[in-house]
Amino acid sequence: MRVSIIGGTGYIGLVTGIGLAAKGHRVICADIDRLKIENIERGVLPICEEGLDALLQEAKRYGNISFTSSIHSAVIISDIVMIAVGTPEGINGETDMNQLLNALKSVAAAMDHHKTIVIKSTVPVGTNDMAATLIKKHLKSSSITFDMVSNPEFLREGSAVKDFMNPDRIVIGTCCNDAAQTMRELYRCFDCPVIVTEPRSSEMIKYACNSYLAARISFINEIAEICEKVDANIQSVIDGMKSDKRIGGHYLSPGPGFGGPCLHKDIRSLIHFGEQAGADVGMLKAVLERNEKQIESIVQYIGTILKSIKNKKVAVLGLSFKAGTSDTRNSPAITLIRKLVETNCKVSIYDPVICKIEEHLNSSVIMAQSIGEATVNADCIVVMTEWEEFFTMNLDVLYNGMRHAFIVDARNIISPDRALKAGFQYKGIGVQRSGAHLNGDHLMKRII
Ligand code: UDX
Numbered sequence: 001m002r003v004s005i006i007g008g009t010g011y012i013g014l015v016t017g018i019g020l021a022a023k024g025h026r027v028i029c030a031d032i033d034r035l036k037i038e039n040i041e042r043g044v045l046p047i048c049e050e051g052l053d054a055l056l057q058e059a060k061r062y063g064n065i066s067f068t069s070s071i072h073s074a075v076i077i078s079d080i081v082m083i084a085v086g087t088p089e090g091i092n093g094e095t096d097m098n099q100l101l102n103a104l105k106s107v108a109a110a111m112d113h114h115k116t117i118v119i120k121s122t123v124p125v126g127t128n129d130m131a132a133t134l135i136k137k138h139l140k141s142s143s144i145t146f147d148m149v150s151n152p153e154f155l156r157e158g159s160a161v162k163d164f165m166n167p168d169r170i171v172i173g174t175c176c177n178d179a180a181q182t183m184r185e186l187y188r189c190f191d192c193p194v195i196v197t198e199p200r201s202s203e204m205i206k207y208a209c210n211s212y213l214a215a216r217i218s219f220i221n222e223i224a225e226i227c228e229k230v231d232a233n234i235q236s237v238i239d240g241m242k243s244d245k246r247i248g249g250h251y252l253s254p255g256p257g258f259g260g261p262c263l264h265k266d267i268r269s270l271i272h273f274g275e276q277a278g279a280d281v282g283m284l285k286a287v288l289e290r291n292e293k294q295i296e297s298i299v300q301y302i303g304t305i306l307k308s309i310k311n312k313k314v315a316v317l318g319l320s321f322k323a324g325t326s327d328t329r330n331s332p333a334i335t336l337i338r339k340l341v342e343t344n345c346k347v348s349i350y351d352p353v354i355c356k357i358e359e360h361l362n363s364s365v366i367m368a369q370s371i372g373e374a375t376v377n378a379d380c381i382v383v384m385t386e387w388e389e390f391f392t393m394n395l396d397v398l399y400n401g402m403r404h405a406f407i408v409d410a411r412n413i414i415s416p417d418r419a420l421k422a423g424f425q426y427k428g429i430g431v432q433r434s435g436a437h438l439n440g441d442h443l444m445k446r447i448i
Contacts, residue, residue: 313346
């Protein structure tokens with residue numbers, strides 16, 4: 001089938017376009033960002049996702065994919081026009097729809113025969129209806145027909161190609177049987193259930209999924225806090241929970257709170273349009289409140305252990321919002337670093353895939369090039385992201401280079417016993433503070 005992807009160099013558009021082309025469809029990825037188009041044509045991808053480049057080469061070998069900065073030329077040669085432009089968070093959680101509105105107008109102006117128009121971007125419920133009205137208004141002729149489809153995506157950063165090529169399900173939102181059939185044909189080569197519903201429910205599925213994932217994370221973080229207060233062990237609790245098939249084990253890892261560009265944005269958008277529709281969204285608000293509290297409690301704990309230390313230095317391991325990506329949007333580590341700087345802490349940061357900090361912090365923050373460099377003369381290590389190399393770092397060596405031996409493990413990836421044996425006082429999330437029975441001697445190693 002001939003498909004154009006509008007917003008085809010963005011995160012979702014590029015993965016979707018390359019994935020569909022690799023599956024044998026004729027795809028043209030269109031984007032107004034000429035530089036990105038030129039770079040992609042030179043083989044330079046704007047995003048780093050495992051397997052994406054290989055898939056692009058495969059699609060190119062079949063001659064199934066091309067790139068253009070002309071929305072018009074992409075639309076007129078395709079039967080399915082898929083819109084995957086950004087819908088970023090606006091004020092008070094409202095979705096900024098500008099890119100989508102502009103894309104819809106450009107598509108309508110280019111149309112010269114029947115199209116199936118698919119909105120893949122994450123959009124508030126009711127957008128498909130609005131889009132149909134807008135397109136009708138901007139068509140060159142009222143004789144040109146089209147069908148609208150909602151087709152949300154469920155791709156995670158760091159595993160987007162795997163998630164696209166192995167979907168748990170395909171969601172199609174349309175009132176038109178022909179459009180539903182067209183979409184079934186588009187996704188024919190994917191081995192998974194295809195759920196066809198009307199557009200509003202399809203749009204809602206995306207928000208419900210992301211908000212549910214966020215709720216699970218905030219839930220387990222709250223359970224972890226109670227575990228700490230009652231001397232229970234969160235990992236044992238999770239082991240006992242996940243064995244229940246109704247619960248499972250995914251999205252039950254306690255941590256510094258969820259970050260990233262999507263979960264925050266989507267739950268805030270759901271709260272916004274849910275409230276506008278008159279719904280009581282108290283639970284969704286509580287999920288966000290818990291998430292904000294999660295990083296606050298880590299910051300407070302670090303403040304407590306450092307308060308008696310002059311010229312304190314904290315080593316933050318991991319800057320991105322999760323392992324497997326260099327994305328720092330809504331990263332809890334950034335929040336932590338800002339708070340530490342406010343309390344006149346020196347901060348050294350190490351992240352395996354980020355060499356410099358985009359955002360301006362100040363001269364008391366340095367970007368180290370190794371774990372060792374980050375932790376030398378530090379008073380506290382804070383593990384913020386679950387990168388593989390942090391699981392196995394040599395604590396004995398790090399201990400010898402540090403001024404004080406505190407470790408805050410915001411991802412519970414280090415064994416408390418291993419930390420204790422190396423001489424650290426350990427703090428995890430929902431686990432007993434090992435080493436709490438030790439006197440302070442092993443902490444006052446060297447006063448510099
Ligand atoms: C998410 C959704 O998973 C995906 O379906 C949607 O399309 C886009 O948003 P992503 O933002 O890439 O994907 O991140 P995800 O892997 O879901 O993690 C989100 C955040 O939750 C990260 O900060 C992660 O560290 C945190 N997390 C995840 C936890 O704290 N605990 C967990 O158990 C799982």
